[in-house]
Amino acid sequence: MKKQILYWSIGVLSVFTFTFLIVQYVSKPRTGFILINDLFSRFEYKKEVERKFLATKNERQQILDSLAVQLRLLSFEIEKGKFKDEKNVAIYNYKREEFYQKKKAFEEDNVNLSNQYDAEVIAQMNQYVSEYGRLNNYEFIFGNDGNGSLMYAYDANNITDEVSVYMNKKYSGK
Numbered sequence: 433m434k435k436q437i438l439y440w441s442i443g444v445l446s447v448f449t450f451t452f453l454i455v456q457y458v459s460k461p462r463t464g465f466i467l468i469n470d471l472f473s474r475f476e477y478k479k480e481v482e483r484k485f486l487a488t489k490n491e492r493q494q495i496l497d498s499l500a501v502q503l504r505l506l507s508f509e510i511e512k513g514k515f516k517d518e519k520n521v522a523i524y525n526y527k528r529e530e531f532y533q534k535k536k537a538f539e540e541d542n543v544n545l546s547n548q549y550d551a552e553v554i555a556q557m558n559q560y561v562s563e564y565g566r567l568n569n570y571e572f573i574f575g576n577d578g579n580g581s582l583m584y585a586y587d588a589n590n591i592t593d594e595v596s597v598y599m600n601k602k603y604s605g606k
Contacts, residue, residue: 461571461572462568462569462570462571462572463570463571463572463573463574463589464570464572464573464574464589464590464591465573465574465575465576465582465585465589465590465591465592466561466573466574466575466576466590466591466592466595467576467577467590467592468575468576468577469577469578470592470596471557471561471592471595471596471599472553472554472557474596474600475553475556475557475596475599475600475603476599476600476603476604477553477556477603478553481549481552481553482549484549485542485545485546485549488542488545489542492538492541492542493538495534495538496531496534496535496538499527499530499531499534500531502527503524503527503528503531506520506523506524506527507524510524556603557599560595560598560599560602560603561573561595561599563598563602564594564595564598564599573591573595
């Protein structure tokens, strides 16, 4: 009888212990982390806006190159003495000032456009990462950008590849 009570007590204790361990395991928050720079560079939307940015930047550079050629020709003609009068020197100075103003404006516009595109890409990334987290029952998805905000994480918790695939499928409409 004592053995039976002992076995029964061990059995009940084992069931409670097993149940406790399962509850502890299941109630652990699901977490993961992404390598932000990797995710950013793999995102198809980022590649698309980068192509648009480079096209705009190259168009602006062609305009500047054309103005620079005109300036060099005018400078050459003035130095040769063909057009050394005050009117042509004034035209040269005006065109040179126009060139530098346009160059400065293009540089500022390029920085602003790059920042705008980056902000758009990051906003879209954030939306997709949030969706991925909700759909896959993550309580936390940490971002690691190498600045010390995430000092260590177990590699098995790295979900960068999975999130990258999800984002690009979502972006392409699949």
